[in-house]
Amino acid sequence: MKHLYVRPEARGTGLGRRLVEARMQAAREIGLRSVVADTFTGNPEMPVLYRSLGFRVVPPFHGSASIGINPDLAEHMTHFRYDL
Numbered sequence: 001m002k003h004l005y006v007r008p009e010a011r012g013t014g015l016g017r018r019l020v021e022a023r024m025q026a027a028r029e030i031g032l033r034s035v036v037a038d039t040f041t042g043n044p045e046m047p048v049l050y051r052s053l054g055f056r057v058v059p060p061f062h063g064s065a066s067i068g069i070n071p072d073l074a075e076h077m078t079h080f081r082y083d084l
C-alpha cells in the first residue's frame with residue numbers, strides 16, 4: 001500500500017481503517033497472498049492502525065520508499081506485512 005493519506009479534519013473518524021480494510025479486501029479479491037506497507041516513524045497513528053489489523057513489522061522490502069529511491073529514509077521508516 002502506498003500513499004494512504006487522511007486529511008487532518010477526517011482523522012479519528014475511522015476513515016483510515018476503512019481505507020486499509022478496503023485495500024486488503026481488494027487484494028484478496030485479486031488473489032494476492034500478502035499486503036505490505038511502510039510508514040514514516042514520525043506518523044504514530046499508522047503503526048498502531050496496522051498492528052491493530054494484524055500487520056506485523058518486517059525488515060525493509062524491495063520497492064518500499066526506503067529501498068532504491070532514497071536509502072537514507074530506511075532509518076525513518078517502519079515496514080509492515082499482512083498475510084491474507
